[in-house]
Amino acid sequence: MNDIVQDLAGTVDAVCARHADPGEGWNPRLWDELERVGVTLLPVPEERGGAGADLATTAEVLRVLGRHAAAVPLAETALLAGWLLAEAGADVPSGPLTAALAGPDVALRQNAGGGWTLTGTLPRVPWARHAEGVAVLVDGRTAFVPRGGYEVGEGANLAGEPRDTVHLRDAAPAQVLASSATAQEFRERAALGRAALMAGAMETATDLAVRYAGERVQFGRPLARFQAVQQHLAEMAGETLLATVAAQAAAAEGTGFAIAAAKAAASEAAGTVCRLAHQVHGAIGFTDEHGLRHATTRLWAWRDECGNEAEWGEALGARAVDAGTGGLWPLITAGGDL
Amino acid sequence: MPALRLDAAALPPELDGLRRDVRAFLAGEIAAGRIVPHADNWLAGWDPAFSRRLGERGWIGMTFPPEYGGSGAGSLARFVVTEELLAAGAPVAAHWIADRQSGPSLLKFGTEEQRRAYLPGIARGETSFAIGMSEPDSGSDLASVRTKAERADGGWLVNGAKMWTSGAHVADAMIALVRTGPPGESRHEGLTQLIVDLRAPGLEIRPIRLLTGEHHFNEVVLTDVFVPDGRVLGTVGDGWRQVTGELAFERSGPERILSTFPLLAAVAGRLAERGADAADRARIGMVAARLWALRRMSLAVAARLAAGDAPAVEAAAVKDLGTRFEGALIETVRLLARVEPDLASSDPLAHLLAQSVLHSPGFTLRGGTNEILRGVVAKSLLPRGDAR
Numbered sequence: 009m010n011d012i013v014q015d016l017a018g019t020v021d022a023v024c025a026r027h028a029d030p031g032e033g034w035n036p037r038l039w040d041e042l043e044r045v046g047v048t049l050l051p052v053p054e055e056r057g058g059a060g061a062d063l064a065t066t067a068e069v070l071r072v073l074g075r076h077a078a079a080v081p082l083a084e085t086a087l088l089a090g091w092l093l094a095e096a097g098a099d100v101p102s103g104p105l106t107a108a109l110a111g112p113d114v115a116l117r118q119n120a121g122g123g124w125t126l127t128g129t130l131p132r133v134p135w136a137r138h139a140e141g142v143a144v145l146v147d148g149r150t151a152f153v154p155r156g157g158y159e160v161g162e163g164a165n166l167a168g169e170p171r172d173t174v175h176l177r178d179a180a181p182a183q184v185l186a187s188s189a190t191a192q193e194f195r196e197r198a199a200l201g202r203a204a205l206m207a208g209a210m211e212t213a214t215d216l217a218v219r220y221a222g223e224r225v226q227f228g229r230p231l232a233r234f235q236a237v238q239q240h241l242a243e244m245a246g247e248t249l250l251a252t253v254a255a256q257a258a259a260a261e262g263t264g265f266a267i268a269a270a271k272a273a274a275s276e277a278a279g280t281v282c283r284l285a286h287q288v289h290g291a292i293g294f295t296d297e298h299g300l301r302h303a304t305t306r307l308w309a310w311r312d313e314c315g316n317e318a319e320w321g322e323a324l325g326a327r328a329v330d331a332g333t334g335g336l337w338p339l340i341t342a343g344g345d346l
Numbered sequence: 347m348p349a350l351r352l353d354a355a356a357l358p359p360e361l362d363g364l365r366r367d368v369r370a371f372l373a374g375e376i377a378a379g380r381i382v383p384h385a386d387n388w389l390a391g392w393d394p395a396f397s398r399r400l401g402e403r404g405w406i407g408m409t410f411p412p413e414y415g416g417s418g419a420g421s422l423a424r425f426v427v428t429e430e431l432l433a434a435g436a437p438v439a440a441h442w443i444a445d446r447q448s449g450p451s452l453l454k455f456g457t458e459e460q461r462r463a464y465l466p467g468i469a470r471g472e473t474s475f476a477i478g479m480s481e482p483d484s485g486s487d488l489a490s491v492r493t494k495a496e497r498a499d500g501g502w503l504v505n506g507a508k509m510w511t512s513g514a515h516v517a518d519a520m521i522a523l524v525r526t527g528p529p530g531e532s533r534h535e536g537l538t539q540l541i542v543d544l545r546a547p548g549l550e551i552r553p554i555r556l557l558t559g560e561h562h563f564n565e566v567v568l569t570d571v572f573v574p575d576g577r578v579l580g581t582v583g584d585g586w587r588q589v590t591g592e593l594a595f596e597r598s599g600p601e602r603i604l605s606t607f608p609l610l611a612a613v614a615g616r617l618a619e620r621g622a623d624a625a626d627r628a629r630i631g632m633v634a635a636r637l638w639a640l641r642r643m644s645l646a647v648a649a650r651l652a653a654g655d656a657p658a659v660e661a662a663a664v665k666d667l668g669t670r671f672e673g674a675l676i677e678t679v680r681l682l683a684r685v686e687p688d689l690a691s692s693d694p695l696a697h698l699l700a701q702s703v704l705h706s707p708g709f710t711l712r713g714g715t716n717e718i719l720r721g722v723v724a725k726s727l728l729p730r731g732d733a734r
Binding site: 232239241245250254256260269270276322323325328335 | 723
């Protein structure tokens with residue numbers, strides 16, 4: 009990681025330390041601060057309103073946000089909606105955005121006057137109720153529907169983060185643009201965002217467990233002096249390191265194989281880290297008065313969002329089987345598209 | 347901030363050509379029937395002729411400077427060569443220890459005469475080494491070694507026994523950790539590394555057979571074995587520091603991830619023939635994902651080592667995760683392969699499965715048990731004193 013990225017991550021870490029409140033469902037104050045330091049559209053080209061950063065830098069910032077359980081849709085804005093709009097040649101507005109991949113029941117129609125309407129239902133759209141608009145990838149086009157153009161049925165993931173149903177009833181998109189983005193690219197960018205956030209949340213779960221083990225005294229000594237507990241802490245640290253390096257490597261490579269492997273590895277690691285973090289914390293970590301849940305409930309949600317280890321594993325496995333005995337190792341070292 | 351720290355690293359693209367060369371060479375070796383892929387072949391595959399062929403190509407001693415017979419290509423080039431050899435299940439045991447740790451230790455702590463005496467032979471694939479660390483009563487607790495060296499005219503007289511010394515019956519020399527003085531309060535004082543000629547008088551090398559009956563391990567009994575002063579490695583009394591430095595080379599390399607890779611490759615081929623359903627694909631894909639991530643971890647440590655850093659704790663974490671993965675891989679492959687493991691089988695999958703299962707207990711024992719490694723990691727996370 010170069011110094012510029014490290015400095016940026018440090019800045020975002022300081023902003024989050026001051027403003028992040030994981031108990032909040034949506035944190036507009038933190039969003040404003042993140043916009044002020046210029047990270048909400050990190051990978052969007054400068055001419056489209058972004059910072060023109062690479063995926064690796066974006067992933068490092070997301071890792072910091074994951075560490076703080078930041079209640080803002082930065083992954084959706086920076087990696088998905090901002091990308092879809094900029095890629096189709098539109099300027100990206102400020103404010104929190106979200107994005108969705110249209111399913112088969114979503115229809116984009118052009119009427120006689122040349123105007124467009126969008127009809128259908130988008131399930132579990134992250135942060136829809138707080139977003140300034142939703143960018144939908146549909147039939148080779150990006151349709152941007154601003155807030156107010158759709159109805160939101162509120163839903164949430166295990167951490168209480170908004171995962172809303174967006175009802176589009178002859179919605180009139182503000183923009184409909186030809187797009188060369190593919191559904192596969194969309195899924196990969198979404199998965200990369202989650203993988204980076206998860207690495208950060210795993211750091212926090214591990215840090216909290218290490219701290220608690222040093223403080224909590226039982227049988228006359230801190231938990232940290234029990235070798236059985238030490239083994240748990242080390243395993244958590246190892247899994248966290250694995251997820252961190254995997255997310256960084258996937259962001260640097262940006263290929264489907266690497267992203268799929270990183271998300272699958274992170275999703276698998278998350279289960280271990282959550283289980284052990286709670287085991288070390290005992291009953292207190294299982295209560296709503298303890299902050300551990302902000303990390304673990306997110307990890308339990310995020311490991312299944314944007315494809316879990318079985319879903320990405322299946323795609324990787326298809327490549328592995330195609331590669332066969334002689335091709336498997338070259339596949340692991342070279343990766344490439346999925 | 348996390349106490350463990352690694353940044354993903356990429357291999358320099360100029361090593362792609364080297365990787366292609368190694369792959370082409372290995373394909374030729376396999377096609378010609380000169381080597382047969384085996385699991386755990388960095389322990390089991392002792393093939394001096396193969397090691398010499400690698401040496402001729404400059405693929406041993408890649409971290410040694412040219413004046414000692416090395417290619418000077420560096421540790422990342424070595425990373426590429428070793429992972430290609432391991433993934434192919436090639437028989438690398440004859441040069442493995444010398445190339446990985448004895449050579450680098452000689453380079454770091456050895457005298458000019460010692461370097462010239464050993465390094466060129468190692469790089470040619472002709473000189474092999476064994477590790478003389480463990481003893482009958484010292485396994486993970488290395489500081490408790492009791493093999494003793496006492497001053498003699500012009501050198502040292504060594505008495506004691508070393509255990510689990512892989513390849514001692516065929517290797518040329520052993521770097522032994524011996525006690526030359528009182529242990530002190532830390533128990534880390536008074537230890538010294540000696541280069542012991544394995545053909546020296548007074549040595550008795552007894553086989554300790556694996557549960558398969560294979561002979562790789564030995565007990566090396568030393569009775570008044572004379573080691574000249576010129577074969578003290580580094581500084582008398584500094585053995586602990588030197589040895590713990592050596593462990594960093596030993597802990598995080600591709601061999602801590604890839605010991606059972608040939609089995610995974612074989613089952614991928616079987617699935618290609620038989621057809622794989624969605625559940626099969628998910629299973630093998632999840633293993634591939636974890637392998638990919640572990641390799642990137644190992645590479646991140648290698649990049650730090652190449653930059654002159656010593657990420658000992660991170661290396662311990664990689665070895666803990668990687669060696670457990672080597673075993674977990676077998677469990678997945680079993681469920682996919684649905685063949686009975688059989689060392690005598692002509693089906694390579696059944697054969698590799700048998701080898702992998704029977705060798706698996708060693709993965710999480712050798713080079714420091716995983717419990718010890720996790721202790722090392724935990725102690726680094728906790729404030730000093732909290733862990734004791």
